Each structure stands twice: as structure tokens, then as C-alpha cells.
Amino acid sequence: MADTMVDTRWVYAFGGGGADGDASMKNLLGGKGANLAEMSSLGLPVPPGFTITTEACVHYYSNAQVYPASLDGQVEAGLRRVEELTGKTFGDAANPLLVSVRSGARASMPGMMDTVLNLGLNDQTVEGLAALAGDRRFAFDSYRRFIQMYSNVVLGLDHHMFEEILDEHKDRLDVTVDTALTAEGWEAVVGDYKKAVERELGHPFPQDPQAQLWGAISAVFASWMNDRAKFYRRMHDIPESWGTAVNVQSMVFGNMGETSATGVAFTRNPSTGQNRLYGEFLINAQGEDVVAGIRTPQALTQIAREEMGDKNPSMEEALPEVFTQFKGVVEKLESHYSDMQDIEFTVERGRLYMLQTRNGKRTAKAALKIAVDLANEGVITHKEAVMRVEPASLDQLLHPTIDPKSPRNVIAAGLPASPGAATGKVVFTAEDAEHQGAAGESVILVREETSPEDIRGMDAARGIVTARGGMTSHAAVVARGMGRPCVSGAGEIRIDHKAEVFVTRGQTIKAGDIITIDGSTGEVLLGAAKMVEPELSGDFATLMGWADESRRLKVRANAETAVDARTARQFGAEGIGLCRTEHMFFDPDRIAAVREMILADDEAGRRLALAKILPMQRQDFVELFGIMEGLPVTIRLLDPPLHEFLPHTEEEVAAVAAATGLDADKLLNRAREMHEVNPMLGHRGCRLGVSYPEIYEMQVQAIIEAACEVAASGRPAPIPEIMHPLVAKGEEMKFLRELTDRTAKAVIAEKGCEIEYMVGTMVELPRAALRAADLAENAEFFSFGTNDLTQTTFGISRDDSGRFLNAYIDKGIFEKDPFVTLDQEGVGDLIRIAAERGRSVRPNVKLGICGEHGGDPASITFCESVGLDYVSCSAYRVPIARLAAAQAAIGVMEKDR
Ligand code: ADP
Ligand code: MG
Ligand code: MG
Numbered sequence: 001m002a003d004t005m006v007d008t009r010w011v012y013a014f015g016g017g018g019a020d021g022d023a024s025m026k027n028l029l030g031g032k033g034a035n036l037a038e039m040s041s042l043g044l045p046v047p048p049g050f051t052i053t054t055e056a057c058v059h060y061y062s063n064a065q066v067y068p069a070s071l072d073g074q075v076e077a078g079l080r081r082v083e084e085l086t087g088k089t090f091g092d093a094a095n096p097l098l099v100s101v102r103s104g105a106r107a108s109m110p111g112m113m114d115t116v117l118n119l120g121l122n123d124q125t126v127e128g129l130a131a132l133a134g135d136r137r138f139a140f141d142s143y144r145r146f147i148q149m150y151s152n153v154v155l156g157l158d159h160h161m162f163e164e165i166l167d168e169h170k171d172r173l174d175v176t177v178d179t180a181l182t183a184e185g186w187e188a189v190v191g192d193y194k195k196a197v198e199r200e201l202g203h204p205f206p207q208d209p210q211a212q213l214w215g216a217i218s219a220v221f222a223s224w225m226n227d228r229a230k231f232y233r234r235m236h237d238i239p240e241s242w243g244t245a246v247n248v249q250s251m252v253f254g255n256m257g258e259t260s261a262t263g264v265a266f267t268r269n270p271s272t273g274q275n276r277l278y279g280e281f282l283i284n285a286q287g288e289d290v291v292a293g294i295r296t297p298q299a300l301t302q303i304a305r306e307e308m309g310d311k312n313p314s315m316e317e318a319l320p321e322v323f324t325q326f327k328g329v330v331e332k333l334e335s336h337y338s339d340m341q342d343i344e345f346t347v348e349r350g351r352l353y354m355l356q357t358r359n360g361k362r363t364a365k366a367a368l369k370i371a372v373d374l375a376n377e378g379v380i381t382h383k384e385a386v387m388r389v390e391p392a393s394l395d396q397l398l399h400p401t402i403d404p405k406s407p408r409n410v411i412a413a414g415l416p417a418s419p420g421a422a423t424g425k426v427v428f429t430a431e432d433a434e435h436q437g438a439a440g441e442s443v444i445l446v447r448e449e450t451s452p453e454d455i456r457g458m459d460a461a462r463g464i465v466t467a468r469g470g471m472t473s474h475a476a477v478v479a480r481g482m483g484r485p486c487v488s489g490a491g492e493i494r495i496d497h498k499a500e501v502f503v504t505r506g507q508t509i510k511a512g513d514i515i516t517i518d519g520s521t522g523e524v525l526l527g528a529a530k531m532v533e534p535e536l537s538g539d540f541a542t543l544m545g546w547a548d549e550s551r552r553l554k555v556r557a558n559a560e561t562a563v564d565a566r567t568a569r570q571f572g573a574e575g576i577g578l579c580r581t582e583h584m585f586f587d588p589d590r591i592a593a594v595r596e597m598i599l600a601d602d603e604a605g606r607r608l609a610l611a612k613i614l615p616m617q618r619q620d621f622v623e624l625f626g627i628m629e630g631l632p633v634t635i636r637l638l639d640p641p642l643h644e645f646l647p648h649t650e651e652e653v654a655a656v657a658a659a660t661g662l663d664a665d666k667l668l669n670r671a672r673e674m675h676e677v678n679p680m681l682g683h684r685g686c687r688l689g690v691s692y693p694e695i696y697e698m699q700v701q702a703i704i705e706a707a708c709e710v711a712a713s714g715r716p717a718p719i720p721e722i723m724h725p726l727v728a729k730g731e732e733m734k735f736l737r738e739l740t741d742r743t744a745k746a747v748i749a750e751k752g753c754e755i756e757y758m759v760g761t762m763v764e765l766p767r768a769a770l771r772a773a774d775l776a777e778n779a780e781f782f783s784f785g786t787n788d789l790t791q792t793t794f795g796i797s798r799d800d801s802g803r804f805l806n807a808y809i810d811k812g813i814f815e816k817d818p819f820v821t822l823d824q825e826g827v828g829d830l831i832r833i834a835a836e837r838g839r840s841v842r843p844n845v846k847l848g849i850c851g852e853h854g855g856d857p858a859s860i861t862f863c864e865s866v867g868l869d870y871v872s873c874s875a876y877r878v879p880i881a882r883l884a885a886a887q888a889a890i891g892v893m894e895k896d897r
Contacts, residue, residue: 430457577872685726
């Protein structure tokens with residue numbers, strides 16, 4: 001194998017005042033490993049250790065799960081270095097070195113993969129640890145933690161078994177909290193743990209530290225492929241090919257009594273962005289205790305404790321000297337990384353150790369505030385601030401919140417763990433959330449606390465409530481990452497799983513009852529509360545302004561109603577990129593005239609019916625043009641097959657006939673006649689305009705008359721862009737161009753107004769893209785209709801793809817749903833070709849995109865690279881598109897430098 005010849009480096013050391021790696025090496029060392037190295041080099045107190053690279057993981061998975069040959073020796077050498085630095089020996093009965101074996105990928109995946117603490121303990125070393133520490137209770141507490149974690153993570157045993165054993169001992173000893181157990185208590189627990197493992201597995205708990213170490217390394221590599229990790233990767237677009245690194249690090253102990261502690265801190269508030277140290281800690285505890293919600297953690301700072309009204313002391317009071325040192329370290333880290341940091345630390349008998357730092361996950365609201373504040377503090381530039389906010393995350397701010405004026409029937413209060421509001425039916429298990437969510441129900445998941453197994457259910461729920469856990473609990477962290485509103489630690493809620501109810505403030509709420517949660521205040525309300533629409537103001541508006549300074553692509557909205565158009569403008573849309581006229585036809589007042597037109601026996605009959613529709617259609621455009629105040633508006637002429645407007649079943653037909661006086665038999669016959677085997681490829685789009693030119697003539701007339709009317713009223717003259725859908729051939733475009741010009745000129749001549757308009761086409765068929773030069777002869781603009789273009793390029797129906805697309809994604813054939821994120825290779829190639837060929841004939845042909853992809857950040861980056869003029873997306877995604885377009889432009893500038 002290559003690695004034995006060139007002797008690849010698989011292991012990088014850190015700690016002891018220096019490191020082999022640094023923060024720039026995240027791809028190789030994972031985020032955790034790279035930052036442990038960086039912190040070591042900064043001279044911060046990091047327990048020494050080493051990182052096994054992500055390349056070793058990749059090697060492992062591409063070589064039938066076999067390690068690189070030289071890994072063994074390099075791990076051995078890494079361990080020797082740690083032994084020298086700590087003065088302890090791995091496996092030594094008198095002076096044992098204990099280590100943690102921690103996962104850590106390039107992108108942080110909190111809680112998705114596994115970590116084992118206190119590794120190296122066995123029946124001999126536990127005695128050595130007890131003697132060294134002078135604390136038997138501590139040593140056996142560590143050992144029981146190790147057995148439980150290792151058995152769960154490496155040996156695959158259920159953790160409930162251990163929890164039950166512990167509960168039996170607590171009952172026997174008549175204590176309620178873990179910390180009340182004595183040395184003898186823990187020793188007895190350890191004895192029962194070992195028996196249980198042997199009973200389950202048929203062999204004793206592994207005593208050999210070397211075997212333990214390799215077991216844990218394998219388990220961490222294996223955890224890269226567990227279901228939660230896979231699901232999380234898919235949700236966050238993290239490629240499977242990256243692999244995880246493994247960090248082996250000497251242990252420090254937060255469970256060595258009252259001067260020891262463990263905690264988590266954010267340099268600024270991850271929920272609101274407020275510039276204040278924020279976090280939680282627990283005295284006499286280890287690692288996971290804080291996040292797992294086993295005990296309710298205490299505040300770090302005095303001010304936070306006072307605000308919470310907590311009676312337990314803050315770290316500032318309980319450990320004042322370490323706190324001062326810690327505050328200094330934390331400030332150093334934030335200014336070093338010039339971003340908000342999420343930090344793990346442990347205090348061992350009054351000594352501070354740093355265990356992790358990373359750019360902290362945050363809500364969209366916090367991301368905006370932190371980016372704007374850091375720029376205003378002069379730490380980063382406006383452009384850097386723009387790059388700091390994830391465009392998709394803005395979605396969180398573009399949803400309704402509870403109307404401050406609406407009455408609030410508060411039934412419980414907890415912590416404001418993840419902002420936003422949600423209403424839904426109460427469910428108590430992640431499975432129920434998943435099932436009911438998949439069935440289209442809005443549900444709120446109510447749990448004691450959540451664990452990584454619950455991730456799918458959390459994703460399916462509209463919001464999450466937990467009875468236990470703090471602001472950094474699993475529920476809070478994951479909900480913020482997903483943008484789900486969350487109330488955590490609502491301690492007054494008592495859940496009764498058997499009865500499927502929860503009780504709070506004397507009320508009993510059943511599964512299926514409707515509640516509303518306000519993740520911004522931490523309140524749980526009974527019933528559905530009134531919501532208010534979001535708006536763009538404050539930090540959000542500031543950052544959008546900075547984004548616009550860098551943006552090249554214009555952003556328009558897909559809108560046909562006055563409400564959508566107003567929303568779009570409020571969010572900064574610079575025009576309408578797609579107004580679908582058929583939506584206007586479905587209006588109950590109009591559908592009768594539309595049906596009359598469809599039933600007409602000849603052109604004269606159709607024209608009569610169309611004359612009834614004309615004034616209504618004109619009024620639509622007058623309103624839209626008025627709202628858009630001279631901004632461009634792209635209007636697509638009628639697109640769907642006509643039978644979509646007809647009733648289909650006999651009952652529907654009878655009802656329509658009765659209501660309109662139309663003949664029922666005629667309706668039914670016409671519907672049968674018009675039935676198509678494959679309507680998506682049928683009589684639709686401009687094919688309607690070719691067979692029934694009078695329909696498109698009426699629409700063009702309505703558009704131009706409306707434009708004249710608005711211009712005549714003294715308002716800014718509209719610029720209609722008349723768009724013909726589903727064009728495939730140059731000749732088709734020529735026919736439609738002539739029809740449009742003839743009709744428009746007639747109106748303009750008759751009204752004596754001067755209206756500029758454009759004629760163009762939607763490019764949504766592969767042939768149109770390939771023959772774009774032909775189309776450009778008569779089309780002044782192209783709008784890429786990437787929904788249909790994706791369907792027609794793949795030959796996959798968007799409406800039916802749900803049945804098989806998941807199998808494609810699971811098997812890695814598709815990386816993402818091509819209807820969500822543009823297939824840049826295939827569909828993208830067609831766009832590139834069309835742009836190039838169109839421009840060869842008409843250099844200034846205006847190019848835009850109006851499919852769903854117009855609001856997808858990755859697709860927008862592509863649009864920038866092809867040099868389109870604008871993207872168009874739904875009104876609520878306009879801010880997302882503005883930010884994504886700015887980031888794409890900044891990305892291009894950086895590449896050019
Ligand atoms: P995650 O990525 O899920 O946070 P970590 O690898 O960070 O997992 O470890 C889980 C917990 O164990 C954290 O609280 C961490 O601080 C603690 N921990 C990890 N390594 C050590 C160590 N060497 N000494 C003490 N605590 C540790
Ligand atoms: Mg961690
Ligand atoms: Mg289409």
C-alpha cells in the first residue's frame with residue numbers, strides 16, 4: 001500500500017505548549033483537532049493529546065475497514081509523548097494515564113458521533129487513580145462512567161440497563177442525586193455494571209487498556225456512519241467523503257470534588273447575539289453532565305444568575321479565581337478567531353483546562369447581531385459580516401411570530417432556547433412526531449429531554465418543549481441548528497407517558513391538544529395564538545444593506561397577487577420575475593367565463609367568453625403594476641392544459657352545471673375529449689397560444705391596456721415583459737412574437753400611449769436551450785424555468801419523484817434533490833449553453849431564473865457564475881436570495897484576487 005512506502009503522517013500531536021497542526025488544518029484534523037492544536041500554540045492550558053487524521057478514516061472506509069499499516073506505530077508514539085508530558089503511564093497500575101477518545105469532523109456535528117471518557121481504567125488502575133487522587137469516590141465514579149460509556153459506544157449495549165442498575169442502588173441507599181453516592185456506593189455500582197456486561201456479552205468487560213483504546217478508535221470511526229450522523233449530514237449538506245478525525249486526549253477531571261467543575265460557554269449569547277459571556281457549569285461533574293440535562297446547571301456569571309433568579313451560586317462566585325482566568329482566556333479566543341466561540345472547559349481542583357473551541361452555532365437573529373456588532377466594533381469588514389450569515393438561516397426570521405397584542409394563555413414557562421413561534425398538536429415521542437409530521441400535521445414535541453436518537457422527530461416537529469435541560473442542552477443546540485422554535489427546561493411540566501398527558505399549573509394537556517410555543521420568551525401557551533408577519537428591520541436591514549453593496553445579480557420575486565407583490569417589495573424585490581396568469585383564472589368569479597371559453601364550439605364563441613375575462617385580467621395587471629412602481633414585471637401567458645379548469649368527476653360536473661347553467665353533458669364530454677395521457681408533455685404552454693391565438697391576444701391586450709392606464713394616471717410607467725412558456729423552436733417564437741407585437745401595437749395606437757414592453761420566453765425544454773440562438777432572434781429575454789427544465793432534462797416528473805428519489809439519494813446516485821438544488825452538471829450545462837448561444841445572436845439578451853432554484857443559495861452561486869442578470873424566487877425568500885447573491889459576488893471577487 002502507498003502509505004507504507006511514503007510513510008503518510010496519520011497522527012498530529014497537540015498540547016504541552018505547542019502542536020503539529022493549527023486552525024487552518026480543519027480538513028485534515030477535523031474542527032476539534034485543529035482548534036485543540038491552535039489553542040495549544042496560543043499557550044492556553046490544553047491537556048496534551050493527538051489527533052488521528054480524517055484521511056485515516058477515509059482510508060479505513062475505502063479499504064474494507066482496515067487501518068493504514070503505519071497507524072499503529074504512530075499512535076504508539078503519540079501516546080508516549082502524552083505520557084512524557086503528563087508524567088503518567090497508560091495502563092500503569094500505580095500512576096495510570098487516562099484518555100478521552102473523541103470524534104471530530106471538519107464541520108461540527110454536535111452529539112451525532114461518539115466520545116469515550118476515562119479510558120484506560122480497569123480493576124487495577126482504578127485503585128491507582130484512587131490512591132493518586134486520595135479520593136476513592138472520585139475514582140469509582142470515573143470507572144462507572146467509563147464502563148457505561150464504553151459499553152454503550154463500543155460494545156453496543158443499551159444505556160438504559162446501566163441507568164436501571166444505578167436507580168436500584170439509589171433506591172437501596174435512599175438517595176436522589178448521583179453526587180450523594182459514596183465510594184462504597186460507586187464500587188457496588190461498578191461491580192453490578194461489570195456483571196451485567198458479562199451477562200449480556202458472554203465475556204467480561206475488557207481490562208486491557210490497549211484493547212480499550214483500539215476499540216474506542218474503531219467505534220469513533222464507525223460512528224461516522226451511524227444513522228444520526230448520516231441524517232445530520234444530509235440535513236446540513238456535509239459530504240460523507242470527508243470522514244471524521246479521532247482525538248485522543250489525556251483526561252482532566254471535573255468530578256474531583258467541590259473545587260472541580262465542568263462547563264460550556266459562548267462568548268456571546270447564541271440565541272440573541274447579545275455581547276455578554278454566556279454559559280453554564282456544574283460543580284463536581286464530568287463532560288456530558290452539562291449537556292445531558294442530568295442536573296440543572298448553574299450560570300457562569302453573576303449577572304446571568306440574577307436575571308434567572310437562580311439560587312445556586314454562579315461560577316463567578318463559586319470559583320472566583322478560575323473565573324477571572326477563564327474570562328481572560330475566553331476574550332483571547334474570541335479576538336483570535338474574530339468570531340463568537342463555543343467553548344468547553346473543565347476545572348480540576350482549581351486548575352483550568354480548555355477542551356474545545358469552535359465558532360459557535362447561533363440563531364439567525366444572533367448571527368445578524370453578532371456580524372453587525374463585530375463589524376461596528378471594527379473586528380471584521382462589512383464584506384466579512386455579509387459572509388458570516390448563512391443565507392438559508394434567514395428563513396427563521398421570515399416566519400410569523402406571536403402577535404404581541406394577542407392574549408396569552410400561558411400554561412408553562414421555561415428557557416427561550418430557540419426563537420420563533422409555532423403552533424401544533426402535542427406529541428410525546430419522536431416517532432409520533434415523525435409519523436404525524438409526515439402526514440402533514442403540525443406537531444409540537446414535548447419531552448423530558450431530548451437525545452440524539454430523537455433527531456428525526458425534532459426535524460418533523462414544528463417546535464420542541466423539554467421539561468429539563470438548560471440553554472446548552474441537546475434540545476436547545478439542535479433546535480437552534482434546525483431553526484425550530486424551542487422552550488427548554490420548562491420544569492413545571494410533568495409528563496405522564498402512560499396516560500399520554502402532561503400536567504402543568506393544575507391543567508392536564510393531552511396528546512393531540514393544540515399548544516403554541518414562543519421560543520423567544522420561553523413560554524408555552526394553550527391553544528393557537530395569533531401570529532404577526534415578519535419584517536425586515538434593525539440588524540437584519542443593516543446587513544441586507546451591506547449585502548446589496550456587493551451584489552451584482554438582481555433579485556426579483558415570483559408573485560401574482562397584490563399581497564405577494566407587496567411582501568416582495570417590502571423584502572427588497574427589484575421586480576417580478578414570474579407572474580403566473582393562470583392563478584388569476586382560478587378565481588371563483590372568473591372560472592365560469594374560463595369554462596365558457598373552453599366549452600365554446602368555435603373561435604367566435606371563445607372570443608365572446610374571452611371578452612368577459614379581459615377587463616378582470618386588465619384589472620389584475622393595473623394593481624400589480626401600481627404596486628411595482630415602474631419595476632420590471634415578467635408576465636407569463638397561460639401555461640397549464642385547459643382541462644385543469646374543468647370539473648372531472650360526475651358530481652363535480654353536476655355541481656358546476658347547476659351553479660353556472662352550463663350543460664352537464666357538454667361539460668363531461670369536453671372533459672373526456674380533453675383528457676391527456678401525459679399532460680405534462682401535452683397541450684399546454686405556448687401550444688395553447690398556437691392553437692388558440694385569441695387567448696394570448698386577450699392576455700397581451702390586457703397587459704398593454706393596463707400599462708397604458710397606469711402610465712396615463714401619472715404613476716411610473718410599467719415595463720411589462722411578456723413571456724411565452726414552453727417554447728421549443730425558433731419558428732414557434734417567431735409566431736408568438738408577431739402575435740404579441742401585432743396585438744400590443746394595436747392597443748398602443750388606439751390608446752395613443754407610449755409603453756415599452758419586452759417579449760421573451762421561458763427556457764424550460766432541452767431543445768430550447770440547445771437552439772437558444774434561434775429563439776434569441778425573436779426573444780429579448782430568457783427566463784430559465786428550472787422546475788420544468790429539470791423535469792424535462794431528467795425525464796423525471798416532479799410530482800411523482802417522491803416515490804423513488806429517496807432511494808437515489810440513499811444510494812448516493814443523487815447527492816441532493818435536483819428539484820431543490822439545481823443539477824449544475826446537466827441542467828446547469830443547458831443553462832450555460834443557452835446563455836452562450838442566446839448571446840451570440842443577441843448580446844444583451846436579458847437572462848434570469850424563475851424556478852424554485854432561484855431562492856436556493858447554492859443554485860444562486862451557480863447563477864452568478866453563469867452571469868445571469870437576475871434570480872426570481874418566492875417573496876419570502878427574497879432576503880435569502882439577496883444575501884446569497886452578495887456572497888456569490890464576494891466569492892467571485894475573492895477568487896479573482
Ligand atoms: P462532542 O463533540 O459531542 O461535544 P466531545 O468529544 O467534545 O463530544 O466530548 C464530550 C464531553 O466530554 C465534553 O463535555 C468534553 O468537554 C468532555 N471531554 C472530552 N475530552 C475530555 C478530557 N480529555 N478531559 C475531560 N473532559 C473531556
Ligand atoms: Mg464537545
Ligand atoms: Mg413551466
